[in-house]
Amino acid sequence: MGSPGSLRISQVGLRGIVGSGLTAAHVLDFSAAFGTFLGAPGKVVLGRDPRASGRMMREGVIGGLLACGHDVVDLGIVPTPVIQHSIRRLDAAGGISIGASHNSADWNALKFFGARGTYLSTSESSELLDIYHLKKFRFLDWTGVGKLQFDTGAIDSYIDDLAAVFDIPALKGFTILVDCTNGTSSLILRRLADRFGMRFILINESPEDRAFAHEPATNQRMVKMQLAPLMAHVRADAGFLFDIDSDRVAIATERGEAVSEEMVMVLLADEWLARGPGKIVIANLSTTALLEEVAARHGGRVERVPVGRQAAIDALAGYRPETIAIAGEGTGAVMLPAFRFVYDGIASMLGVLEAIRRRGASLSSTLSSYPPYSILKGEVPLESHRIPQMMHELERRYSQGRRNTADGLRVDFNGSWFHVRVSQTEPIVRVICEQRGDPPQALFNELMEFVRSYNS
Amino acid sequence: MSRVHQLKISVSGIRGVVGEFLTPNLAAAFAQAFGTYVGPGRVVLGRDTRATGEMLEHAVSCGLLAAGCEVVKVGVLPTPTVQVYVAETSARGGISITASHNPPEYNALKLFNRQGLFFNQYERTELLDLYHQSEFRQAPNGAIQRVATDTETPMKRHLDRVLAHVDVERIRARRFRVALDGVNGAGSVMSQAFLRDLLGCELHAISVDPTQPFPREAEPRAEVLDGLRQLTLDTGADIAFAQDPDGDRLAVGDETGRIFDNDDVLALAVECALSRRPGPVVVNLTTSAAIEQIAARHGCEVFRAPVGEANVVERMQAVGAVIGGEGSNGGIIYPAVQYCRDSYMGMAFLLDRMAQDGLKASELAAQLPTFFRSLGKMPYQHGRLGQMMQSLEAAFPGARTDRSDGLKLLLEDGWIHLRASNTEPLVRIAAEARTAARLNELLAVASSLN
Numbered sequence: 092m093g094s095p096g097s098l099r100i101s102q103v104g105l106r107g108i109v110g111s112g113l114t115a116a117h118v119l120d121f122s123a124a125f126g127t128f129l130g131a132p133g134k135v136v137l138g139r140d141p142r143a144s145g146r147m148m149r150e151g152v153i154g155g156l157l158a159c160g161h162d163v164v165d166l167g168i169v170p171t172p173v174i175q176h177s178i179r180r181l182d183a184a185g186g187i188s189i190g191a192s193h194n195s196a197d198w199n200a201l202k203f204f205g206a207r208g209t210y211l212s213t214s215e216s217s218e219l220l221d222i223y224h225l226k227k228f229r230f231l232d233w234t235g236v237g238k239l240q241f242d243t244g245a246i247d248s249y250i251d252d253l254a255a256v257f258d259i260p261a262l263k264g265f266t267i268l269v270d271c272t273n274g275t276s277s278l279i280l281r282r283l284a285d286r287f288g289m290r291f292i293l294i295n296e297s298p299e300d301r302a303f304a305h306e307p308a309t310n311q312r313m314v315k316m317q318l319a320p321l322m323a324h325v326r327a328d329a330g331f332l333f334d335i336d337s338d339r340v341a342i343a344t345e346r347g348e349a350v351s352e353e354m355v356m357v358l359l360a361d362e363w364l365a366r367g368p369g370k371i372v373i374a375n376l377s378t379t380a381l382l383e384e385v386a387a388r389h390g391g392r393v394e395r396v397p398v399g400r401q402a403a404i405d406a407l408a409g410y411r412p413e414t415i416a417i418a419g420e421g422t423g424a425v426m427l428p429a430f431r432f433v434y435d436g437i438a439s440m441l442g443v444l445e446a447i448r449r450r451g452a453s454l455s456s457t458l459s460s461y462p463p464y465s466i467l468k469g470e471v472p473l474e475s476h477r478i479p480q481m482m483h484e485l486e487r488r489y490s491q492g493r494r495n496t497a498d499g500l501r502v503d504f505n506g507s508w509f510h511v512r513v514s515q516t517e518p519i520v521r522v523i524c525e526q527r528g529d530p531p532q533a534l535f536n537e538l539m540e541f542v543r544s545y546n547s
Numbered sequence: 548m549s550r551v552h553q554l555k556i557s558v559s560g561i562r563g564v565v566g567e568f569l570t571p572n573l574a575a576a577f578a579q580a581f582g583t584y585v586g587p588g589r590v591v592l593g594r595d596t597r598a599t600g601e602m603l604e605h606a607v608s609c610g611l612l613a614a615g616c617e618v619v620k621v622g623v624l625p626t627p628t629v630q631v632y633v634a635e636t637s638a639r640g641g642i643s644i645t646a647s648h649n650p651p652e653y654n655a656l657k658l659f660n661r662q663g664l665f666f667n668q669y670e671r672t673e674l675l676d677l678y679h680q681s682e683f684r685q686a687p688n689g690a691i692q693r694v695a696t697d698t699e700t701p702m703k704r705h706l707d708r709v710l711a712h713v714d715v716e717r718i719r720a721r722r723f724r725v726a727l728d729g730v731n732g733a734g735s736v737m738s739q740a741f742l743r744d745l746l747g748c749e750l751h752a753i754s755v756d757p758t759q760p761f762p763r764e765a766e767p768r769a770e771v772l773d774g775l776r777q778l779t780l781d782t783g784a785d786i787a788f789a790q791d792p793d794g795d796r797l798a799v800g801d802e803t804g805r806i807f808d809n810d811d812v813l814a815l816a817v818e819c820a821l822s823r824r825p826g827p828v829v830v831n832l833t834t835s836a837a838i839e840q841i842a843a844r845h846g847c848e849v850f851r852a853p854v855g856e857a858n859v860v861e862r863m864q865a866v867g868a869v870i871g872g873e874g875s876n877g878g879i880i881y882p883a884v885q886y887c888r889d890s891y892m893g894m895a896f897l898l899d900r901m902a903q904d905g906l907k908a909s910e911l912a913a914q915l916p917t918f919f920r921s922l923g924k925m926p927y928q929h930g931r932l933g934q935m936m937q938s939l940e941a942a943f944p945g946a947r948t949d950r951s952d953g954l955k956l957l958l959e960d961g962w963i964h965l966r967a968s969n970t971e972p973l974v975r976i977a978a979e980a981r982t983a984a985r986l987n988e989l990l991a992v993a994s995s996l997n
Binding site for chain 2: 108109110111114115116118119120123142143144146147148150151153154155157158196197198199228230231232233234235236237238239300301302
């Protein structure tokens with residue numbers, strides 16, 4: 092039982108290795124807490140990714156929610172963005188996604204959404220956690236328990252709304268290679284092909300319950316290993332790699348280049364600022380500074396927020412929705428408000444395809460039109476009690492740059508920047524360094540050495 | 548209501564008022580203990596029609612999957628049907644989500660071993676220890692099994708077994724007119740198919756909509772069966788049947804609208820069974836002495852067991868009984884079908900007997916020995932039962948005693964039985980005598996106890 096790091100309960104929800112950290116009891120308690128948090132009985136939308144443990148968790152979530160008087164609308168195995176979409180469509184009180192996204196198959200997680208189909212804010216999830224810890228749930232008696240319902244139209248309704256924002260029939264000319272990583276994306280992609288004649292070549296297509304073809308990470312390394320080598324063989328115009336619940340995506344060019352995960356957001360920001368000049372880009376402090384350069388071309392600006400989904404969700408609440416062009420992070424998780432304020436890998440894919448279609452250029456030439464930026468990333472394990480002193484000293488040393496201390500320390504110089512922060516999930520310090528042009532190797536080495544000096 | 552009674556976790560399983568007391572969390576944990584106990588393999592899951600059944604079905608299913616079991620959902624079905632299915636499909640065990648005859652705010656888990664039998668006392672104790680230790684089997688992703696469903700075959704498996712023991716053509720030829728009160732329970736659909744389609748009866752049924760709540764008290768006592776009585780008279784039915792929500796208990800009425808004592812229903816079933824094949828009979832301590840008289844007609848022996856289906860079944864297995872039951876609460880156990888209380892076998896026996904003898908239901912009952920019976924109850928208080936037992940024994944010096952379940956005094960012309968309920972915070976007092984006058988004497992003594 093309970094090996095270290097196999098269970099994490101936080102404002103982001105419940106996540107763990109099923110059987111050795113995450114148990115049925117956690118699932119029941121958390122779903123009962125969510126049912127209690129939502130208050131007056133209403134509809135709750137439920138979906139899951141294909142992991143075998145999702146079958147167990149689904150049963151527990153349904154039990155907990157029905158006991159609190161909510162009717163559960165079960166969508167079955169669907170991408171997370173479809174669950175979020177259905178919450179609005181069905182006028183539901185909230186939703187739960189069962190799935191561990193980019194974690195390996197032995198993990199699973201619960202993610203919670205409110206009535207707008209967006210992740211809970213930090214104050215909402217704090218309340219949920221308090222209810223969870225108190226374990227005083229509002230169960231109703233036999234006259235009040237909810238009923239289970241099913242909905243099979245979720246994917247087509249979602250696609251209808253995608254088609255209202257993206258000119259999908261115009262993308263028919265592309266041949267697109269997609270690595271579905273045995274997750275949920277094929278469920279959407281096959282329908283896009285059927286309905287609009289899009290041409291996909293799908294690999295690792297079938298949703299799998301026990302093991303995925305490879306680690307479900309949406310980054311440049313994975314694209315280079317899994318997707319990029321196939322591009323030239325199938326003569327695809329673009330390649331996409333999805334995580335299991337299809338909320339993020341990574342890309343490969345028609346020439347078989349694995350693209351930096353930072354560039355998904357850059358491409359989409361450029362496209363959506365062109366459509367809405369002067370709007371705001373919301374990005375985390377660790378995402379490339381190329382965003383500022385792109386935003387400036389369109390008279391827009393970048394607002395930097397701490398790393399993590401929760402910070403982005405909270406930040407968005409403070410802006411008028413129509414002023415935002417795009418929000419996201421350099422991990423391939425991007426929201427396009429023109430569609431929805433939801434991390435959505437499918438919408439991101441359509442956005443990238445529209446961008447190259449509008450330019451009439453290939454993906455590789457589109458990407459090479461941007462000035463080169465080089466980013467270096469490293470990590471150092473560190474005992475928690477040494478961290479404040481290290482950060483304080485770091486700030487003193489680099490006092491000549493523009494400082495941002497919203498999440499660790501980010502310092503911007505002319506043409507380069509660094510960000511040193513503590514991971515939210517592990518006791519390690521992350522060091523990120525970027526420079527326009529060549530890699531900032533000297534600065535990176537200096538920072539790594541400095542952080543390591545506290546590790547003794 | 549007693550503070551201890553709204554939730555009871557005991558060797559009988561888990562049972563309580565759903566919501567504040569019986570929660571999905573408890574149900575899932577108990578199911579995971581069950582799954583850990585029976586081991587990875589198939590576990591059959593059924594339920595009655597209670598509003599909380601669907602919710603608990605999912606919670607129980609979660610616990611079973613987490614323990615690495617494959618779940619076979621059979622949906623809304625009578626408890627005996629679930630038990631037959633467990634036995635026939637070589638499952639590791641089964642769970643019925645039902646509070647049987649208890650009111651709708653209650654629910655409970657009935658637990659079955661791989662033979663489809665209630666857990667014996669050793670199994671029950673081991674399971675309860677496992678639950679309290681909370682060290683459940685935690686299946687990782689690679690060991691979590693699927694949820695299968697089978698709503699097609701369970702009914703047929705059960706009813707085929709029942710019909711093998713009666714002359715179906717003889718019953719069909721009579722085209723009996725039957726009145727049925729299904730209490731909107733788990734048997735609502737199946738009983739219609741059984742009586743109308745399989746046994747060719749002209750069926751007049753009330754309360755056979757499984758989507759609706761119980762329209763009357765769940766336990767089919769004569770006092771709550773006015774609707775059935777009226778239906779019998781209005782339709783001129785030959786016989787009337789009433790079930791409880793999970794279809795294990797059966798009440799029977801004759802063509803005049805009179806509802807039989809449960810003891811008489813059991814006595815009729817024992818008569819039917821022993822006519823087919825003589826052998827030992829097992830009934831609980833509170834069942835009528837009529838059973839001994841009927842068994843004696845066939846030269847058969849009667850064994851007594853403490854109250855509770857599991858106790859009766861254990862004794863039946865030990866002595867190789869051909870039939871058994873609990874007269875006090877309307878349960879007929881016919882092991883050739885399955886070791887469980889089964890309202891379907893009861894209905895089949897009575898129709899078959901009427902077809903064979905050409906007698907009316909009232910005439911069948913008239914052949915039974917006459918006894919006068921009373922079942923009383925009073926609130927349970929700690930220490931009270933022992934004092935009452937002492938007073939009772941002192942009031943009847945020289946009576947034969949049986950202390951295997953409370954105290955039963957066996958007198959020349961009757962008996963009196965005092966015990967604590969297994970399921971409710973009650974002391975139950977039952978008495979029986981050959982004459983009404985003697986019964987009143989016994990009850991007078993009983994009511995003076997405190």
